[in-house]
Amino acid sequence: MKSRLTIHEAAVAELEDAADFYDLENPGLGTLSLDALARLVEEIPGTLKPV
Numbered sequence: 271m272k273s274r275l276t277i278h279e280a281a282v283a284e285l286e287d288a289a290d291f292y293d294l295e296n297p298g299l300g301t302l303s304l305d306a307l308a309r310l311v312e313e314i315p316g317t318l319k320p321v
Contacts, residue, residue, distance in 0.1 A: 275317050 289300030311317060
């Protein structure tokens with residue numbers, strides 16, 4: 271049985287807050303950071319790929 275990757279809602283909120291901060295400091299940087307994280311998560315074996 272494969273285990274399912276879940277990200278705690280508090281962690282998601284913290285990531286979104288960090289992205290907002292980075293976007294204020296350097297527009298687009300927060301979005302790039304979240305996109306990079308999403309690509310890394312997709313590389314974890316067994317994770318679902320978005321369609």
